[in-house]
Amino acid sequence: MRIHDVAVIGAGVVGCAVARELAAYELDVALVEARDDVGDATSKANTAILHTGFDAAPGTLESRLVPRGYALLSRYAGETGIAVEPTGAVLVAWDDDQLAALPGLRDKAVANGYHAAELVGPDFVYGTVPALGPGALGGMTVPGESIIDPWSTTLAFAYDALARGVGLRLGTRVEAVESGPEFTVLRTSRGDIAARWVVNAAGLGADVIDGHFGHRRFTVTARRGELIVFDTAARPLAPKIVLPVPTSRGKGVLISPTVFGNVMLGPTSEDLPDRTDTSTSEAGIASLLEKGRRIMPSLLEEEITTSYAGLRAATEHGDYVVDVDAGKRYACLGGIRSTGLTASMSIAEHLRDLLDTAGLPLKPRAGLPPPVRVPVLGEASARPYQNDELIRRDAEYGRIVCFCEKVTRGEVRDAFAAPIPPRDLNGLRRRTRATLGRCQGFFCGAEVGRLFDEATGTGD
Amino acid sequence: METMTPAVAVVGAGPAGLTAAAELARLVDGEVLVLERERVPGGIPRHSDHTGYGLRDLRRVMTGPGYARLLHRRAERAGARILTEATVTRVSDGRELEVTTPSGLVRVEPHALVLATGARERPRPARLITGDRGAGIYTTGHLQNLVHLHHGRPGKRAVIVGAELVSWSAVLTLREAGCRTVLMTTSQPVPESYAAFHLPGRALLRVPVATGTRLVSVEGDAGRVSAVVVEQVGTGRRRRVECDTVVLTGDWIPDHELARGTGLDLDPRSRGPVVDTALRTSRPGVFAAGNLIHPVDTADIAALDGRHVAAAVQRWLGDERMGEVAFDIEVDAPLRWVAPSVVRRGDPPPARGRLLLWTDTLVRSPVVRVHQAGRPLARRRLPWPASPGRVFRVPWSLLARARPDAGPVRLSLAR
Ligand SMILES: Cc1cc2nc3c(=O)[nH]c(=O)nc-3n(C[C@H](O)[C@H](O)[C@H](O)COP(=O)(O)OP(=O)(O)OC[C@H]3O[C@@H](n4cnc5c(N)ncnc54)[C@H](O)[C@@H]3O)c2cc1C
Numbered sequence: 001m002r003i004h005d006v007a008v009i010g011a012g013v014v015g016c017a018v019a020r021e022l023a024a025y026e027l028d029v030a031l032v033e034a035r036d037d038v039g040d041a042t043s044k045a046n047t048a049i050l051h052t053g054f055d056a057a058p059g060t061l062e063s064r065l066v067p068r069g070y071a072l073l074s075r076y077a078g079e080t081g082i083a084v085e086p087t088g089a090v091l092v093a094w095d096d097d098q099l100a101a102l103p104g105l106r107d108k109a110v111a112n113g114y115h116a117a118e119l120v121g122p123d124f125v126y127g128t129v130p131a132l133g134p135g136a137l138g139g140m141t142v143p144g145e146s147i148i149d150p151w152s153t154t155l156a157f158a159y160d161a162l163a164r165g166v167g168l169r170l171g172t173r174v175e176a177v178e179s180g181p182e183f184t185v186l187r188t189s190r191g192d193i194a195a196r197w198v199v200n201a202a203g204l205g206a207d208v209i210d211g212h213f214g215h216r217r218f219t220v221t222a223r224r225g226e227l228i229v230f231d232t233a234a235r236p237l238a239p240k241i242v243l244p245v246p247t248s249r250g251k252g253v254l255i256s257p258t259v260f261g262n263v264m265l266g267p268t269s270e271d272l273p274d275r276t277d278t279s280t281s282e283a284g285i286a287s288l289l290e291k292g293r294r295i296m297p298s299l300l301e302e303e304i305t306t307s308y309a310g311l312r313a314a315t316e317h318g319d320y321v322v323d324v325d326a327g328k329r330y331a332c333l334g335g336i337r338s339t340g341l342t343a344s345m346s347i348a349e350h351l352r353d354l355l356d357t358a359g360l361p362l363k364p365r366a367g368l369p370p371p372v373r374v375p376v377l378g379e380a381s382a383r384p385y386q387n388d389e390l391i392r393r394d395a396e397y398g399r400i401v402c403f404c405e406k407v408t409r410g411e412v413r414d415a416f417a418a419p420i421p422p423r424d425l426n427g428l429r430r431r432t433r434a435t436l437g438r439c440q441g442f443f444c445g446a447e448v449g450r451l452f453d454e455a456t457g458t459g460d
Numbered sequence: 461m462e463t464m465t466p467a468v469a470v471v472g473a474g475p476a477g478l479t480a481a482a483e484l485a486r487l488v489d490g491e492v493l494v495l496e497r498e499r500v501p502g503g504i505p506r507h508s509d510h511t512g513y514g515l516r517d518l519r520r521v522m523t524g525p526g527y528a529r530l531l532h533r534r535a536e537r538a539g540a541r542i543l544t545e546a547t548v549t550r551v552s553d554g555r556e557l558e559v560t561t562p563s564g565l566v567r568v569e570p571h572a573l574v575l576a577t578g579a580r581e582r583p584r585p586a587r588l589i590t591g592d593r594g595a596g597i598y599t600t601g602h603l604q605n606l607v608h609l610h611h612g613r614p615g616k617r618a619v620i621v622g623a624e625l626v627s628w629s630a631v632l633t634l635r636e637a638g639c640r641t642v643l644m645t646t647s648q649p650v651p652e653s654y655a656a657f658h659l660p661g662r663a664l665l666r667v668p669v670a671t672g673t674r675l676v677s678v679e680g681d682a683g684r685v686s687a688v689v690v691e692q693v694g695t696g697r698r699r700r701v702e703c704d705t706v707v708l709t710g711d712w713i714p715d716h717e718l719a720r721g722t723g724l725d726l727d728p729r730s731r732g733p734v735v736d737t738a739l740r741t742s743r744p745g746v747f748a749a750g751n752l753i754h755p756v757d758t759a760d761i762a763a764l765d766g767r768h769v770a771a772a773v774q775r776w777l778g779d780e781r782m783g784e785v786a787f788d789i790e791v792d793a794p795l796r797w798v799a800p801s802v803v804r805r806g807d808p809p810p811a812r813g814r815l816l817l818w819t820d821t822l823v824r825s826p827v828v829r830v831h832q833a834g835r836p837l838a839r840r841r842l843p844w845p846a847s848p849g850r851v852f853r854v855p856w857s858l859l860a861r862a863r864p865d866a867g868p869v870r871l872s873l874a875r
């Protein structure tokens with residue numbers, strides 16, 4: 001049996017970042033994922049904010065890794081073409097409690113090493129986001145908060161990992177673990193995988209994997225966050241991220257632009273017994289609409305393009321659970337709850353250092369391939385349909401199939417030719433934006449479905 | 461980048477755009493260029509594979525695809541140039557268009573511009589239907605594209621949301637694809653489709669219609685719809701209906717992206733561009749026709765808009781002096797919108813001498829009242845109902861006594 005140096009369980013944004021990082025060394029890495037695609041769980045359904053970490057609990061691991069992750073991912077996005085927009089954020093206080101909480105939040109930001117936050121009055125708040133509803137009393141600016149394309153982030157890590165020699169095993173669920181003196185055997189739905197070291201990046205399933213290694217350190221609770229996405233016509237209403245001011249009476253919802261040109265309202269926060277339940281709820285959507293109506297009434301006049309729910313892997317601890325058990329050659333990345341997209345690269349870097357200390361031999365790989373380039377999906381740069389030169393070279397980029405999102409046949413073709421082709425329509429959506437727009441398939445659903453069937457040889 | 465300078469550019473080769481182009485090609489010197497993003501011209505009728513098209517414009521009844529082909533042929537024969545796979549992505553703050561085509565980007569600088577981009581149905585998220593995600597949820601447009609253009613298959617048991625004309629069109633499409641409609645739901649107390657179609661439709665197709673209900677949520681199983689939850693609006697009583705297909709019909713919104721992006725005045729209630737009786741928008745030289753301005757009427761009415769707008773475009777190209785606004789037209793609930801809604805001095809009556817209105821509730825034997833600045837102008841009982849889910853037509857003659865510059869004219873319904 002082939003014995004890998006490292007097996008990473010879970011190909012979410014964290015697992016992919018870890019696999020990519022470790023593959024920068026002379027290591028044979030396997031990335032094992034239960035689902036048929038990378039980034040198909042929590043990493044696909046979040047708020048897509050690249051956080052500065054200004055509001056983390058000072059002293060926690062999270063408070064260290066979020067700013068570091070912000071710096072690493074910002075740079076990486078520049079190298080790979082992942083869409084990032086440095087919009088900045090403004091926290092808005094709607095009542096006296098919230099107003100009173102602002103100075104404390106600024107002090108917390110400073111304690112976290114973030115010095116750019118500033119308290120501002122209501123005039124400034126309305127000057128920045130004129131569409132806000134009446135009654136804002138003041139606010140705090142966080143100029144560094146940015147928005148990012150979460151789908152391309154996971155894909156870029158995974159593509160880089162593959163280019164660096166990682167073996168990706170999709171559709172492979174780890175069901176049991178057998179630890180031995182030299183290596184560990186993962187019993188999976190597709191046979192055994194042996195590795196000297198194992199990294200648990202299983203997100204909502206991280207406590208179960210931890211249990212397989214004999215630990216009882218935490219229990220994951222699925223904390224659902226529902227979100228409403230508004231039409232791109234709404235984008236001028238939200239030039240910045242509008243954040244709520246958390247108080248003892250709870251955390252409100254945010255309004256954020258997206259790099260795809262939409263505006264997002266959410267998320268809710270609700271603990272669920274079922275870790276697989278990503279449905280939206282009447283109560284959740286109704287509460288979002290009610291809160292949104294207060295924050296930005298004109299947003300509610302706009303068309304809703306979609307709504308979805310993501311599940312945070314919450315634990316009883318207020319921090320990430322990152323630990324290396326050197327004896328079992330096992331590393332756990334648990335409780336990466338609501339900042340894991342931002343911190344993915346710093347978590348990977350931190351883990352590498354822990355593994356180094358624990359005795360994993362790290363010899364830099366010579367001749368690493370350059371970072372991949374991901375397709376241009378963000379609105380801030382010229383998309384293929386706007387690129388005359390590109391279309392003249394290849395007419396397929398001039399054939400728009402998804403009219404709302406302006407996705408061309410060329411981009412759909414490229415998605416199938418990529419190192420990890422989509423296995424279903426949702427995978428195609430995350431790689432191209434096809435059918436994600438306002439018509440939700442009225443015009444192009446059938447045509448995109450046909451292209452999918454053609455490329456994958458499915459359908460009738 | 462290539463530049464084209466036609467006399468007229470028409471965006472959208474549906475019934476409205478093709479008919480306008482056929483007419484304009486005869487009326488004007490210079491090129492009439494139609495830009496259509498699909499590979500085949502014709503608009504929605506292309507995939508609406510049943511009879512019921514062409515009545516008022518062609519004085520015959522034909523199937524959607526046949527109608528689409530005929531309108532296409534006529535426009536081409538008249539000399540219009542139809543560019544397919546040509547998506548207009550932006551209108552400048554004048555009349556210039558940015559177009560993406562397989563041979564590159566094109567800039568179109570026409571003397572006059574007609575927007576005829578049509579309308580679409582609101583999808584699930586916009587209707588706030590919660591629950592699981594899953595395959596098997598369609599709008600009628602998506603469903604008919606799938607079945608008629610791609611020969612794809614929906615499931616076996618369908619629930620249809622809506623009971624208007626287009627909803628029955630969905631029933632027919634499903635039946636052809638071997639899928640049974642087990643229930644139609646409508647929030648209206650009575651089904652809103654044409655009585656003539658509705659009665660034989662119900663008898664023939666044997667579809668139960670649950671009136672006064674709304675679809676609350678969708679349940680899924682293994683990535684496909686498995687059931688829906690339907691609520692009786694008055695009582696709040698809920699029931700679960702097993703199905704593997706859900707079709708969301710009606711609930712129209714104009715495809716107004718270009719109109720809005722370029723900053724034309726929009727009617728906040730129809731969300732289409734505001735037009736006058738000559739189908740001029742708020743910007744000189746820019747016109748609008750079809751379901752973009754009245755979401756949604758039948759194809760023949762869209763086509764006749766096209767004929768009407770052609771005459772106005774011809775006058776504009778002939779250096780007409782446009783009259784000042786005489787008055788606006790407004791409506792009271794349950795009427796939602798009216799098109800056209802602006803009247804200028806010296807202008808012709810609207811297309812077919814009718815105002816098009818939308819009602820949110822059924823008024824079986826409506827009395828239309830017309831006021832201007834509080835002064836009653838007319839009151840007339842119309843022999844047809846004001847029925848939700850389809851356009852309510854009001855004869856232009858009811859406004860005969862409206863005076864210029866005497867304030868907006870209001871239309872309301874007395875029961
Ligand atoms: C509503 C919401 C909003 C958020 N907003 C933000 C934000 O704005 N910014 C930010 O930085 N973060 C945000 N987050 C957090 C971020 O999305 C997560 O921290 C991050 O996606 C976690 O990544 P992951 O790789 O740990 O988990 P996941 O993406 O869940 O990946 C875990 C993977 O492990 C696989 N797996 C599990 N068990 C097994 C097994 N036994 N065998 C094989 N594979 C297995 C799963 O299939 C899954 O693919 C948000 C989260 C939510 C829910």
Ligand SMILES: Cc1cc2nc3c(=O)[nH]c(=O)nc-3n(C[C@H](O)[C@H](O)[C@H](O)COP(=O)(O)OP(=O)(O)OC[C@H]3O[C@@H](n4cnc5c(N)ncnc54)[C@H](O)[C@@H]3O)c2cc1C
Pocket residue numbers: 471472473474475476477495496497498501502503504505508510511512513514546547548549576577578579600601604626629630715718749750751752756757758759760762763
């Ligand atoms: C299911 C269904 C059944 C129906 N049944 C009947 C019936 O039996 N009888 C009847 O009379 N009517 C029926 N109708 C209504 C009829 O189809 C419409 O009234 C008619 O198609 C409206 O014509 P239009 O030209 O305004 O718009 P559309 O037909 O929608 O055409 C608009 C065109 O504009 C193009 N376009 C849009 N944006 C752009 C852009 N940016 N660049 C380039 N091109 C663009 C579109 O691709 C499309 O081809 C039905 C409608 C539906 C949905």
